[in-house]
Amino acid sequence: xxxxxxxxWLPRNVDKIAEATGEHLYLALLPVxxxxxxxxxxxxxxSRWPGVRLxxxxxxxxxxxxxxxxxxxxxPLLIGTKIIDPLNVQVPLGxxxxxxxxxxxxxxxxxxxxxxxxxxxxxxxxxTKRFLSVELPLAIPVIVAGLRVAVVSAMSLxxxxxxxxxxxxxxxxxxxFKRNNAVEMVVAIALILLIALVLDALLLTVGKLxxxxxxxxxxxxx
Amino acid sequence: xxxxxxGGEPVxxxxxxxxxxxxWTGPTGIPTRILEHLGYTALTVVVAAAIAVPIGxxxxxxxxxxxxxxxxxxxxxxxxxxxxxxxxxxLTYVGLLPVVIxxxxxxxxxxxxxTYAGVRNVDRAVVxxxxxxxxxxxxxxxxxxxxxxLPLILGGIRSATLQxxxxxxxxxxxxxxxxxxxxxxxxxxxxxxxxxxxQMAAGAIVIALLALVVEGVxxxxxxxxxxxGLRNATTRGRVSRIWRKPTPELVGxxx
Amino acid sequence: MKRVIAGLATALAATLAVSACGSSDPLxxxxxxxxxxxxxxxxGSANFxxxxxxxxxxxxxxxxxGVTVTRKFDLGSREKYMDGLKDGSxxxxxEYTGTLLQFLNKQAKEVEADEVYTALQKELPSNLTVLDKxxxxxxxxxxxxxxxxxxxxxxxxxxxxxxxxxxxFGGPPEIQQRPDGIPGFKETYGCTFKGFSALxxxxxxxxxxxxxxxxxxxxxxxxxxxxxxDLVVLEDPKSNFxxxxxxxxxxxxxxxxxxxxxxxxxxxxxxxxxLQELNTALDAPDKPEYADVAxxxxxxxxx
Numbered sequence: 098x099x100x101x102x103x104x105x106w107l108p109r110n111v112d113k114i115a116e117a118t119g120e121h122l123y124l125a126l127l128p129v130x131x132x133x134x135x136x137x138x139x140x141x142x143x144s145r146w147p148g149v150r151l152x153x154x155x156x157x158x159x160x161x162x163x164x165x166x167x168x169x170x171x172x173p174l175l176i177g178t179k180i181i182d183p184l185n186v187q188v189p190l191g192x193x194x195x196x197x198x199x200x201x202x203x204x205x206x207x208x209x210x211x212x213x214x215x216x217x218x219x220x221x222x223x224x225t226k227r228f229l230s231v232e233l234p235l236a237i238p239v240i241v242a243g244l245r246v247a248v249v250s251a252m253s254l255x256x257x258x259x260x261x262x263x264x265x266x267x268x269x270x271x272x273x274f275k276r277n278n279a280v281e282m283v284v285a286i287a288l289i290l291l292i293a294l295v296l297d298a299l300l301l302t303v304g305k306l307x308x309x310x311x312x313x314x315x316x317x318x319x
Numbered sequence: 320x321x322x323x324x325x326g327g328e329p330v331x332x333x334x335x336x337x338x339x340x341x342x343w344t345g346p347t348g349i350p351t352r353i354l355e356h357l358g359y360t361a362l363t364v365v366v367a368a369a370i371a372v373p374i375g376x377x378x379x380x381x382x383x384x385x386x387x388x389x390x391x392x393x394x395x396x397x398x399x400x401x402x403x404x405x406x407x408x409x410l411t412y413v414g415l416l417p418v419v420i421x422x423x424x425x426x427x428x429x430x431x432x433x434t435y436a437g438v439r440n441v442d443r444a445v446v447x448x449x450x451x452x453x454x455x456x457x458x459x460x461x462x463x464x465x466x467x468x469l470p471l472i473l474g475g476i477r478s479a480t481l482q483x484x485x486x487x488x489x490x491x492x493x494x495x496x497x498x499x500x501x502x503x504x505x506x507x508x509x510x511x512x513x514x515x516x517x518q519m520a521a522g523a524i525v526i527a528l529l530a531l532v533v534e535g536v537x538x539x540x541x542x543x544x545x546x547x548g549l550r551n552a553t554t555r556g557r558v559s560r561i562w563r564k565p566t567p568e569l570v571g572x573x574x
Numbered sequence: 575m576k577r578v579i580a581g582l583a584t585a586l587a588a589t590l591a592v593s594a595c596g597s598s599d600p601l602x603x604x605x606x607x608x609x610x611x612x613x614x615x616x617x618g619s620a621n622f623x624x625x626x627x628x629x630x631x632x633x634x635x636x637x638x639x640g641v642t643v644t645r646k647f648d649l650g651s652r653e654k655y656m657d658g659l660k661d662g663s664x665x666x667x668x669e670y671t672g673t674l675l676q677f678l679n680k681q682a683k684e685v686e687a688d689e690v691y692t693a694l695q696k697e698l699p700s701n702l703t704v705l706d707k708x709x710x711x712x713x714x715x716x717x718x719x720x721x722x723x724x725x726x727x728x729x730x731x732x733x734x735x736x737x738x739x740x741x742x743f744g745g746p747p748e749i750q751q752r753p754d755g756i757p758g759f760k761e762t763y764g765c766t767f768k769g770f771s772a773l774x775x776x777x778x779x780x781x782x783x784x785x786x787x788x789x790x791x792x793x794x795x796x797x798x799x800x801x802x803x804d805l806v807v808l809e810d811p812k813s814n815f816x817x818x819x820x821x822x823x824x825x826x827x828x829x830x831x832x833x834x835x836x837x838x839x840x841x842x843x844x845x846x847x848x849l850q851e852l853n854t855a856l857d858a859p860d861k862p863e864y865a866d867v868a869x870x871x872x873x874x875x876x877x
Contacts, residue, residue, distance in 0.1 A: 098784045098785075098803065100409055101859045103860040103861040106860065106861050109863070162481055162530050162531055162534050163526075164484060164485030164486075164488055166488040166526065167524070167526040167527045170502050170519050170520060171520060171523045174330060180506075180516070249396050250396060252399075253397055253399045256399040256402060257400075257401055259401065260492055260506070261502070261519075262650060266399075267399070267401060268648070270401055270405060270406075271405070271774075274409060274777070275775070275777060275778065276776060276777060276856075277776070277781075278861045279410070280861075281861070282402060282405065282409070283406065285399075286398070286399055286403065286406065289399045290394070290398055290399075294394070297393060297397070409781070412781070412782075412785040412787060413771070413773070413781065413782040491772070493778070494744070494771045494772055494778075494787075504747040504750075507651050507747040507748045508653050508747070508748060508751065512751070514751065
């Protein structure tokens with residue numbers, strides 16, 4: 098059986114593609130942002146209190162191990178959503194993001210040299226201001242690295258939801274599969290790939306821009 | 320579909336389905352599906368390791384071609400597995416080969432990254448000592464670097480295995496077996512059917528448990544497989560940092 | 575720190591802006607239209623192309639008469655979307671008389687078109703009704719390649735029975751439980767297949783049949799790939815598959831004169847040949863959109 102490659106399908110369906118892309122981004126990125134916000138206080142707690150760290154880090158490891166199709170399927174069981182509900186994809190993505198970033202945040206905060214925090218306190222920074230102005234900024238490179246992985250993974254993971262009818266670009270993949278339309282499939286795959294790589298590069302750049310001291314140090318060493 | 324339409328508490332229905340003895344026998348039973356699933360995984364990881372370990376080792380040893388490691392890890396992590404799998408099936412045929420090929424592609428980055436990191440991170444002092452003893456390039460690689468890199472290589476294989484277990488669930492969409500079968504079939508059976516959501520949820524629970532068990536087993540294997548020479552006190556400090564598998568930051572996940 | 579906040583704020587804003595470009599409610603294919611208020615309703619479709627095409631035809635006919643239509647397509651198999659009909663998330667869906675009857679009453683034995691239709695009306699839930707049935711039928715069928723039919727001299731399912739043990743059968747997962755599916759083959763014909771392959775309806779089922787991955791498959795009778803690939807539909811002398819006339823299944827509250835007239839007009843024009851032609855048009859290599867194929871047909875038949 099021949100596989101059809103209807104290239105004209107692409108320009109004819111720009112609206113459909115755009116809508117699927119918007120849906121995909123809503124499903125993939127919102128949970129990553131929420132996950133990031135949640136993991137900062139959690140990571141801070143884990144870096145400060147070994148007891149918390151002892152619980153959170155293994156827990157994060159366990160959660161990260163659970164396959165996405167399993168979590169997506171179990172969310173209705175856990176929080177009572179219907180089968181076709183964007184939350185079924187967003188909650189697992191949020192969980193994976195937190196599981197990934199809590200480790201990053203914890204490690205990054207633990208790596209801040211004690212002399213630096215001591216100096217900051219000596220100069221008169223109170224704990225909150227010290228955290229926000231000194232420790233967190235120093236942790237940014239590691240957090241950004243973790244965030245890049247989280248975003249790229251999320252873009253790919255979201256398409257799994259199409260298996261049980263939860264939208265995004267994954268639905269273009271399944272529709273193309275059913276109707277023998279290889280162009281539709283390739284377009285969806287390429288878009289997911291491209292957007293993920295663009296977001297990755299974007300995060301890398303933003304990360305470097307907001308941490309000018311890392312660049313300065315490189316310059317000084319030349 | 321509302322899980323509650325399956326009748327009674329969704330959790331109870333899922334557990335009922337899970338512990339129903341009918342579902343544990345025969346070619347469509349849980350044990351068979353587990354074995355199928357592990358079979359796909361094992362086949363994939365063996366093939367992927369056979370490809371990625373040599374390449375990663377050479378790149379790590381010579382230091383050339385490192386762009387391949389970073390580029391592949393990034394790019395392949397972004398590749399939607401569902402798309403790759405279904406496209407390959409459409410272009411070839413419905414069977415095991417396209418599925419294994421797409422799973423192998425997915426499993427390569429973690430093993431490549433782990434092997435590269437392992438070989439690269441071997442203590443320079445050890446390598447110098449070996450060269451001082453008269454060992455040449457490839458012998459150094461074989462007898463010194465690889466054994467020292469073993470924890471990280473195994474860590475990479477471990478990450479790959481978990482990744483494949485997660486992705487093999489999708490194989491059911493293209494008519495294969497494995498644990499994804501329960502999720503796909505349950506999804507099609509719809510509510511009002513005892514084989515609907517309860518089957519999906521039961522399948523999901525088994526998938527999650529299998530992943531956790533395999534992860535635990537591989538952790539033990541990784542610890543046991545490290546050469547005794549690396550277990551002594553002087554190196555313990557450095558080695559203990561690399562007990563952890565290549566962290567998610569290195570390999571991420573795409574399913 | 576200010577820099578960090580600025581950076582994060584930009585990223586956040588950018589993300590939200592881009593995702594807002596898409597639909598705001600990602601799961602309602604909200605393409606509402608229609609000016610005058612001759613009522614409004616939500617049309618659903620099953621997960622195979624013909625269903626979505628029929629639903630699109632219904633939708634366009636109703637919109638032309640001023641009804642406001644919301645489309646929720648590709649909902650899955652009947653087992654999945656029936657709940658939506660019962661609880662009102664969807665009001666109208668194109669259905670097939672025979673399988674719908676057997677879904678509602680597994681013991682139903684009627685196979686002839688009018689008998690099935692009458693029996694169906696009695697079995698429907700209290701809030702649903704069916705309008706006129708079309709002459710067009712699209713039945714499940716056991717289909718083999720010409721090569722297989724020649725090899726085993728197959729014309730009807732009965733001819734296949736002695737070979738069932740050598741055959742892996744392909745079809746949508748739900749036919750393993752449907753009364754006219756795997757259980758039906760066994761009961762009506764005594765045919766037990768060697769194995770079963772769960773395949774998405776559409777291109778992939780045809781492909782598996784042509785590749786020899788399965789030796790027989792459940793392909794719907796109006797599927798364009800049957801003619802395109804010279805496939806053989808095995809006859810069903812014992813009527814395992816009941817009559818399958820296309821019929822609009824609709825919420826009683828949504829039936830008014832406009833809706834009834836519009837949908838019945840469509841059913842009047844829809845015969846099996848028309849349905850086959852619609853499927854062929856949909857399957858053309860350039861993959862036209864459902865909306866265009868529907869529009870072309872409606873203007874061709876003058877609706």
